[in-house]
Amino acid sequence: MTETTLTPVSVIGLGAMGSALATALLKAGHSTTVWNRSAEKAEALSEQGASRAATVVEAVQASPLVIVCVLDHTIMHELLDPLGEGLAGRVLVNLTTGTPKQAREAGAWAATMKTTYLDGAIMATPPMIGQPEAFLLYSGSEQAYEAHEATLKRFGGASSYFGTDPGLASLYDIALLTSMYMSFAGFLYGAALVGTANVDATSFATFAEGVISGIVLGDMDETARQIDDGHYPDDASPLAMQAAGMQTFIKAFHDEGIDTTILEHLKGLTDRTVAAGHAEAGLASLIEQIRRHV
Ligand SMILES: NC(=O)c1ccc[n+]([C@@H]2O[C@H](COP(=O)([O-])OP(=O)(O)OC[C@H]3O[C@@H](n4cnc5c(N)ncnc54)[C@H](OP(=O)(O)O)[C@@H]3O)[C@@H](O)[C@H]2O)c1
Structure with a gap:
């Protein structure tokens, strides 16, 4: 089923993000009802044509599609x-940031309320909402996503549905952001090291970009294949050799007076992977130890 007329939508929570979501709906011509704890935040939206609900109940009654975007899941449940x-x-679309576990609990809770639940994660800032490149992740009721896909794409044209498990959107969101943080951290550590010789980060970036795009991104498909197969063949740069190199790197960082914690952690993972029998394998085999909660 797809939308043939513009679905009326209610938005609960008008912080920076909720206001941006409501604005995108209004711009697209949806009849939009809004509610926020601090009522004054509804004023600007009211001037753009939004209806102001006096209570959460009134907001929910106003539309078949209800978006909630508040600070956290505890507040979402309180409301x-x-x-x-x-x-x-x-149909409740929860765009409040939460853990996969919280999303699954919310899905089960919604079922007890006879409410169709979609969980969402927003990989965008408020000014990006409404742009074709804005990326929102959804999981939960497939029927609800299909029925309201066009409305949900008002928030971001690059949005995607990940599956019926309500935790998937949050899992992907956190996994992608973790990949981003770790990539940035690698660059920052490198920049700090060369910075000890007064090399500026801009000069370093020229070379770091080549390594990240050439080696890391270039090898990602093969790394993913090994992870999916659970098979880590002998590698031209075996882990046993890399572990020795990492020890030298830690010494270099230490000698230059730079934080060594992330490298030490990586070396620990590598040593445990070697000890588990992957001395000749490549970096993909580290996932075996990453999966273990120590
Ligand atoms: N901003 C971003 O860049 C961004 C990006 C991705 C995801 N998100 C997620 O979007 C959600 C909202 O973020 P935001 O940027 O809109 O935050 P925000 O500007 O701080 O707004 C927080 C919202 O939560 C409401 N709230 C807080 N405590 C409440 C309570 N005890 N009872 C009722 N309402 C309460 C606030 O109401 P009042 O106005 O009355 O305080 C407001 O509507 C968060 O889960 C955030 O992680 C934000």
Whole structure:
């Protein structure tokens, strides 16, 4: 089923993100009802044509599609739990940041309310909302996503649906952001090291970009294949050799007075992977130890 008319939408939570979501709906011509704890944040949206609900109940009653975007899941539950069956029959799209576990719990909770649940994660800032490149991740009810895909794409043209497990959107979001943080951290550590010889980060970036795009991104498909196969063949740069190199790197960072914690952690992972029998394998085999919670 796809949308043939513009679905009326209610937005609960008008912080920086909720306001941007409501604005995108109004711009697209949706009948939009808004509610926020601090009522004054609804004023600007009201001037753009939004209807102001006096209570959360009123907001939920106003539209078949309800978006909630507040600070965290605890607040989302404080606002919506008291409604009980008042949420029945609604499609609830929760764009409040949460863990995969919280998203799954919210999915189970919504089912007890006879509410169709979609969880979402927003990989965009408020000014990006409404742009074709903005990326929002959704998981949960497939039927709800298909029915409201066009409306949800008002928030970001690059949005995607990941599957019926409500935790998937959050899992992907956190996994992608973790990849981003780790990539940035690698560059920052490199820049700090060359900086000890007064090399500026801009000069370093020229070379770091080549290594990251050539080696890291160039090898990603093969790394992913080894992970998926659970098979780590002998590598031209075996882990046993890399572990020795890492020890030298740690000494270099230490000698130059730079933080060594991340490298020490990586060396620990590498040593444990070697000890587990992957001395001749490549870096992909580290995932075996990363999967273990120590
Ligand atoms: N901003 C971003 O760049 C960004 C990016 C991705 C995801 N997100 C996610 O989007 C969600 C909202 O973020 P935001 O940027 O809009 O944050 P925000 O500007 O700080 O707004 C927080 C919202 O939560 C409401 N709230 C806080 N405590 C409340 C309570 N006890 N009872 C009722 N309402 C309460 C606030 O209401 P009041 O106005 O009354 O305080 C406001 O509507 C978060 O989960 C955030 O992680 C944000």
